[in-house]
Amino acid sequence: MWEAIRSNQRRSIVLIMLMGVMLVVLGFVIGMTVDPKAGGPFGALAALALWFFLCLIAFAQGDSILLLSSSAHKIEKEDAPQLWNVVEEMTIASGLGKMPSVYIIENDVPNAFATGRKPESATVAVTSGLLKHLNRDELQGVIAHEIGHIKNFDIRFMTLAAVLMGSIILLSDTFLRSLWYGGAGRRRSRSSREGGQEQIIILAVAILFAILAPIMAQMLYLACSRRREYLADASGALFTRYPEGLASALEKISHHTGSMKQVNRALAPLYIINPLQSVSFAGLFSTHPPTELRIKILRSMSGAGLAEYEAAYKKIHGEKKSCLGARTLAAAESVKAREAGVERDKKSESITRLQEVNDLLTRFGEFLFIPCACGVRIKVPSAFKRNSIACPRCGTTHSIPSAGDSANSNTPKTEERKPFRYVRKENGWESFKCSCGKVIQLSPRFSAPSIDCPQCRRTIEIVNQANR
Amino acid sequence: MESGGAILGIGGLMIGIIIVAVIIILWVIGAYNGLIRFFNEVKNAWAQIDVQLKRRHDLIPNLVETVKGYAGHEKSTLEEVVKARSQAVTASGVQEQAQAESMLSGALGRLMVLVEQYPDLKANQNFLALQEELASTENKIGFARQFYNDQVMKYNTKIQSIPTNIIAGIFNFSAQAFFELENKAEREVPKVQF
Amino acid sequence: MVIFELEGIEIDHCVECGGTWLDSGELELIAEFEGVEPGNLSNALRAEKTGIHSTRRCPRCNKKMDSFCLENSIELERCPYGHGLWLDKGELQAVVATFREGEEGIVAKFFGNLYQNELKLKS
Missing domain, CATH: 3.10.660 (Microbial ribonuclease fold)
Structure with a gap:
């Protein structure tokens, strides 16, 4: 295991250096377009300063960056006991010193990610869509994968790389935008009087670079993250001793990728303001190796150990290339997988799961719960103005506690549970x-x-x- | 001339011996520290199992009380659980603990089969919460055991392999026992999902 | 907007205008619980938009929604970013009245069940 982690770290350093060079060159070229003489070095310095600043934010605050987005909620055990338990289980299975803090993000696209400075103070975040769609075994698989990232020291490097990529995107985007809005146009007309053709060439190079740099940065990011994904998958299978859980979770998640693109586009504004979060968010499953391939590898494992994962990987790829590294495998024992738990009544189970997640989310939104006799449950926002509401199913009119009572709308449960x-x-x-x-x-x-x-x-x- | 060369030779030998001795001492210290680190990891892993086992012991009285409210006349199964729990609480040592715990797992499994016949009980929110808690604790014990056994495996391999086995022999590092539940009692447990 | 929840499926309902909002995914859930492959259903909803920009805005992202036709008869609105589906008061009635079979029928049945009383009042 250690060997694979070390080799990933070496690759990451190369990657980060390459991306850093790219950022500096980008800053230099953009600086040149503003002022051909002193602009270059100044631009490069500004780009570095931007990166430094973003890194500082990312590392100093970790969790609080997540908190910035209003739809993320830090949860305690009472909020979602099952999720909490699953994270705790995987913490124990991985031998991680301290349990990561757990966040739920209000988003219907099933996804999850891990972040943090070091394994001892990490964060695992899952979307509400993930909780809605996955059963316990699948949730366990996903959490094991994320804990695998934490355990393999992926999160720090990936955060750094994500921030770097974010800076590159931010810089080129601002530059292209400023051209669009005519700011550069004025400069160009003025400088063309003095500088002539040279300046136009520099501008063309800058535009080309600003378009290409983000793409190249993303490709570099991708190249590095793939190996880490395989390793995290392998550790996920090892921790749960149940590769099928993660495989079936990946399958369910990939079913939802159609709508994921739309969400990414919707998140685009965030992407610029908050590179750390949006990059890791959007990137979780898209920067990964093809999902079908990962599922196939997990499904063809004959056990749950790293050695079995390697064997399955080789079988699928039909080549000798190793995905984990030879010295990792020397220490890897062959590990037996456990058997599937017995799934109980599927429909009623998924309904209760859905209700639990929905209730949790509405509780975050401070809704009032009104159960109607016919089976419909009415959830009223605390800002609701009318004082009664009719059930659409049976027509019963329910009165809504007035604003005076809504002081305790934080605790709708007590409202419900009159003796x-x-x-x-x-x-x-x-x-x-x-x-x-x-x-x-x-x-x-x-x-x-x-x-x-x-x-x-x-x-x-x-x-x-x-x-x- | 000759005596000078001899002095130089003796001096060189001395320096050589000192260097070798220092290297050996450093190696011994390093190997010893490494073993201690492995040993502590095993101890930590065991502590984690212990925490989870205690947690299970704490949950059981609650569970028994709740079940009693609905199915009080199923005395024999309930008593079996209570008895197995008190045995597990007093057990000491890895082997004994493992045996007592697998007895307890068996008794709990039988109780859970019984519960299936009481829809009232199964609908009780309190019971459902307890069930998730117990199931998760069961899982955590499993995962803690898994981690403990992995650590023991690493440790045992270390103290048996050359050359660290010399250090292990000098400082009395002994092989640690695995925490195995795979004995007769567990195999009898019917498959139920908590 | 208040939320009506029946068997785990949440429907947002505007009390002022009587319209209904379906978050993306809820539709699939209705089908899923009835044991139907939800793929076809969402394909049916990907019908060509009519080009008329609705005056309503998506309650999730506040962008103007697209109008589109279902089976060439009922005009519904959907969020251009795929956040969900909007049904006006009358549109809902039409959906319940029109569809009896297939995946659409299942959704119509669910709405018929949930809005039992309201629909009764109107007819």
């Missing part, structure tokens, strides 16, 4: 209606002090007459 009591008449089969309208049946064997309504989730106290 409710049912006194049992005898010990046979009995049914009664919850105040939300759901009919609840009690079996003769039932003897618990309370029951939770499956519809509105309020707790109903059951009083047994025989006990009184």
Whole structure:
């Protein structure tokens, strides 16, 4: 393992240096267009300063950059127990010293990424779409992949490279934009009077470079990230001992790539302001090797160890090229994969999962929950002005607690869970209606002090007459 | 002339011996520290298992109470779980602990099969939360065990291979036991997903 | 906008105008729960846009939405960036009334189920 990580690091240093050179040249050329004499070195210095500044922000704040985007929420265990547990499990499996902090990003495209300065203070972020679409095993696979990145020291280098790439994009974009809006036009007309053709050539070179540099930077970034993806996939399989989980997660995620392009375009403004976040966000699965290939490798693994991953990789590629490095494999043992867990009733499980995620998101948005008797749940924003709302399904009118009460709209749960009591008449089969309208049946064997309504989730106290 | 050469020769020999001795001492220190590092990693990994096992022990009384509320008459299975838990709590040493824990896993598995017959219980939010907690703890034990065994494997390989085995022999580093649950008790557990 | 949730599927509903907003993906979920491959459904929605820019804006990104025709009869609006689908009050009724079969039928059935009371009032 260590050998592969080291070799990745060496490659990364070369990559970062190449990108740095590119940035400096870009700055130099742009500087030349402004002022042919002193502009070049000044532009190069400015480009370096920009990079330095962005790096400073990226490293000093780590998490807070994520926080800048309003749709990211840091969560605690109570918010999403399953996600939290899965991250904790993978932290243990990988032997990582400290559990990374966990963020949920409100976005329906299933995706995830890891960031941070060092493995001890890393962050894992997943989108709400990921939580909605993946089951536990698949979620575990994705988290294991991300923890693999953290464990393999990928995040620091990738953050650095992403920031560098971001600076290049930012610089060339600003330059091209300034040309567009005529600022450079004035300069050109003035300088053409003095400088003549030379200046036009410099300008043409600068434009060409400004167009090409971002593409080249992205290609360099890609070249380096691929190997890391394979290694993270391999570690993901090793940590979970279950390659199928990650494979099936990748499959589901790739189904959604159609809509992902649209989201990327929508995120484009962010891309410029906040290179770190948007680059790693957009880049997570697109800078990766072809997803079908990764799925194929994972699926044809005969076990869950690094050696099996290497063997599967070679089989798929039909070549001798190693993806992990020989010395890593010397220490790799062959590891058995575990068997799949038994999936319970799929539909009801995915519905509950969906409800949980939706509830979590609406809780972030401070919504008020109104369960209707017919099964519809109405969620009203705290800024809602009317004082009543009719259920579209059964027509029942629900009154909405007025603004005075909305002070506690932060805790809609207490609103829901007013004490409710049912006194049992005898010990046979009995049914009664919850105040939300759901009919609840009690079996003769039932003897618990309370029951939770499956519809509105309020707790109903059951009083047994025989006990009184 | 001759005596001068001899002095020079003895001096050179001395310097040579000193250099070799220093190299050997440095190597011994390095190897010893390396072994200590591996040993500590094994200990850390074991501590992680311990944390998770304790967590499971803490969850069980809660679980038993909740199940009792709905299926109180299933005494034998519940008692089995309680008994297995108290055995696991008092167990000491890797081997004994592993055995007690696999007994407990078996008892819990049987309890979970039983629970399937009580829809009331399965609908209880409290129980559902407990179930996820327990399932996750079960997973964490599994993953911690996996990590522990990997570390033990590395450590054991290290102290058995030449030349570190000399240092291991001098300073009494002994091979550590694997934490295996794969014995009879676990195989009896019916396949259930918590 | 309030949210109506039925069986895990969330629909945004504007109380002022009676229109309905479907986030992208929700449509696929409805189909998924009924065991239908959602691919065809979203293809049907990729019908050529009519070119008329709607006056409404996407509630997610605030861009003007595109109008397009479903089965040459019902005009719906969608976000040009794929954030979702907008159905006016009347359009919803038309969808429920028109489609009975196939994937569209399933979606229509869901809407019919959710808006049971409102649709009854109108007819």
